[in-house]
Amino acid sequence: MNAVVQTVKMSYIASTKIIRIQSPAGPRHPVVMWRMKAPAKKPLIKREKPEETSVRRGSAKKKIHPVQVMSEFRGRHVY
Numbered sequence: 001m002n003a004v005v006q007t008v009k010m011s012y013i014a015s016t017k018i019i020r021i022q023s024p025a026g027p028r029h030p031v032v033m034w035r036m037k038a039p040a041k042k043p044l045i046k047r048e049k050p051e052e053t054s055v056r057r058g059s060a061k062k063k064i065h066p067v068q069v070m071s072e073f074r075g076r077h078v079y
Contacts, residue, residue, distance in 0.1 A: 007036070
């Protein structure tokens with residue numbers, strides 16, 4: 001972030017405070033030319049290595065027969 005602030009400060013100084021060269025044929029040309037390349041792109045999300053990624057499966061659900069479920073159920077006891 002400091003690099004951005006310093007660049008903005010220097011470009012302001014260069015564009016306003018430094019005397020521009022006046023050519024007789026046309027408009028003024030700046031003494032300082034600023035050329036910057038775009039910063040390298042970085043991914044927003046860190047990708048996992050293929051070795052670390054694995055399919056995670058939940059525990060297998062047991063299929064219980066409905067008759068077995070009903071046999072476990074006990075109704076109200078009538079005394």
